Amino acid sequence: MGIAVVVGGGCSGVLATRELLRTGWQVVMVDPGARPGRGLAYGTAAPWHLLNSPAAAMSADPDQPEDFLRWCRVRDPRTAPGAFVPRTWYGDYLTEVLREADRTAQGRLTMQRGRVARVFEPSAAGGPLTVLLGDDVVIPADRVVLALGHPAPSAPARLDPALTRSGGYVADPWRPGALENLPDGPILLIGTGLTAVDVALSLSRAGRRELTAVSRHGLLPQPHRPAPVPGADASSASGTQAAASAVPGPGAVAAAQAATLAALGELTAAGSLATMVRTLRALAERTGDWRAVLDALRPHWDALWRSLPEPEQRRFLRHLARYWEVHRHRMAPAVADEIDGLRERGELRIQAAELCGLLPGAEGVRVVLRERHGGAITTTGYAAVVNCTGPGRLVESDPLVRALVAEGMARPGPYGLGLDTDPHGALLRRDGSAHPALWTLGPTRRGVLWETTAAPEIRAQARALAQAPAGAVGRDLAPVAECVES
Numbered sequence: 001m002g003i004a005v006v007v008g009g010g011c012s013g014v015l016a017t018r019e020l021l022r023t024g025w026q027v028v029m030v031d032p033g034a035r036p037g038r039g040l041a042y043g044t045a046a047p048w049h050l051l052n053s054p055a056a057a058m059s060a061d062p063d064q065p066e067d068f069l070r071w072c073r074v075r076d077p078r079t080a081p082g083a084f085v086p087r088t089w090y091g092d093y094l095t096e097v098l099r100e101a102d103r104t105a106q107g108r109l110t111m112q113r114g115r116v117a118r119v120f121e122p123s124a125a126g127g128p129l130t131v132l133l134g135d136d137v138v139i140p141a142d143r144v145v146l147a148l149g150h151p152a153p154s155a156p157a158r159l160d161p162a163l164t165r166s167g168g169y170v171a172d173p174w175r176p177g178a179l180e181n182l183p184d185g186p187i188l189l190i191g192t193g194l195t196a197v198d199v200a201l202s203l204s205r206a207g208r209r210e211l212t213a214v215s216r217h218g219l220l221p222q223p224h225r226p227a228p229v230p231g232a233d234a235s236s237a238s239g240t241q242a243a244a245s246a247v248p249g250p251g252a253v254a255a256a257q258a259a260t261l262a263a264l265g266e267l268t269a270a271g272s273l274a275t276m277v278r279t280l281r282a283l284a285e286r287t288g289d290w291r292a293v294l295d296a297l298r299p300h301w302d303a304l305w306r307s308l309p310e311p312e313q314r315r316f317l318r319h320l321a322r323y324w325e326v327h328r329h330r331m332a333p334a335v336a337d338e339i340d341g342l343r344e345r346g347e348l349r350i351q352a353a354e355l356c357g358l359l360p361g362a363e364g365v366r367v368v369l370r371e372r373h374g375g376a377i378t379t380t381g382y383a384a385v386v387n388c389t390g391p392g393r394l395v396e397s398d399p400l401v402r403a404l405v406a407e408g409m410a411r412p413g414p415y416g417l418g419l420d421t422d423p424h425g426a427l428l429r430r431d432g433s434a435h436p437a438l439w440t441l442g443p444t445r446r447g448v449l450w451e452t453t454a455a456p457e458i459r460a461q462a463r464a465l466a467q468a469p470a471g472a473v474g475r476d477l478a479p480v481a482e483c484v485e486s
Contacts, residue, residue, distance in 0.1 A: 002142030010039020010441035019466035040479035042091030084332035154392030185383025218352025223336030256287035
């Protein structure tokens with residue numbers, strides 16, 4: 001098969017490496033970390049940071065959807081398919097997946113610690129690419145797979161550069177030790193998504209009791225459906241128990257999902273965002289279970305995304321993307337309960353406002369906000385500000401990607417969300433032709449695809465990428481059979 005260089009050792013890198021080894025490639029995985037398999041999501045997670053998907057959905061193996069669930073039950077036999085386990089568990093699991101792939105590959109996997117600085121085209125037609133690492137190590141490669149994961153957060157547009165040199169602004173909350181030794185006093189979190197939720201939990205456990213999270217819409221992620229409580233009486237229960245006792249049973253969920261799939265043709269033919277949204281709302285109202293509706297459509301989101309004309313996709317990004325995200329990317333029930341508790345005790349406040357300025361101030365950081373409702377402009381002092389806006393723009397934040405784009409070996413994808421690819425994951429050059437030796441998967445394909453950041457989608461992309469024979473670029477390939485569980 002030849003030599004494949006996988007750039008990145010997180011979830012995308014492990015899944016790509018596993019599949020490439022299965023199909024006979026010799027693989028060199030390049031990652032700066034000492035513990036491949038961890039990546040951003042699982043390398044710095046605390047024990048109270050839980051997966052945002054149930055254990056039954058997180059297998060690394062498309063052929064064995066319950067592989068991760070079985071692995072969890074070795075640690076805790078009580079783990080249910082719908083359990084939300086610590087993210088650190090998944091990091092351990094990916095490390096074991098990579099170790100097992102190495103064992104069965106019989107010497108075809110090489111781990112190279114470092115960062116890829118450049119990728120050069122072959123000097124002669126048909127020759128290998130040249131991969132140059134930051135420490136001047138050179139690796140020839142017949143195929144390079146960019147498994148870059150999520151890009152680093154972007155800096156707020158209104159950030160005073162002087163603030164970045166102070167201890168009161170945290171640019172990346174996932175940097176080891178980033179949340180330690182923050183000044184005493186109130187803390188502002190920029191963002192109200194899953195990153196902000198994790199940061200709020202960590203700061204709360206560190207004894208911080210004055211937290212505010214701000215975003216334009218002021219929307220927190222919705223909670224996942226809690227597990228049903230057998231025999232519970234909703235009329236006499238309270239809190240989580242009451243919510244769980246009112247959860248639709250498996251039969252009701254299956255019926256809602258069946259009704260949703262029956263409407264798939266109507267959704268695909270909608271042609272406009274307004275028609276699609278009306279159909280989805282009608283399904284949610286008729287079935288009484290919006291979660292079941294969204295989960296049933298998960299394997300079909302990319303087809304629905306591609307069915308929308310470009311102006312409708314732009315309208316979605318401008319007006320509806322945030323509402324979609326908080327319903328699609330949900331909190332584990334236990335996490336939602338904890339966040340509710342922080343808010344009820346007044347330890348966490350959610351604010352809907354536009355960030356207009358971040359400046360050094362006497363209190364630490366002076367924050368200027370424009371309220372979403374009413375438009376009032378306020379200036380408030382905080383001891384510290386933490387950037388929780390989540391992934392930034394890949395082309396802006398990754399030096400390797402910038403170099404590939406500058407040299408015409410790749411080009412930005414639709415709406416600047418990732419890189420442009422053909423339907424199978426081969427990068428598109430500046431002239432629109434598919435590169436035969438440069439491939440990618442996972443979050444890097446966002447924009448071309450919409451549902452491309454979670455394990456079920458990445459494992460399917462990894463298999464398709466590994467099975468694509470030389471010369472397959474631009475040709476239609478048979479889809480990889482995949483079992484996606486919500």
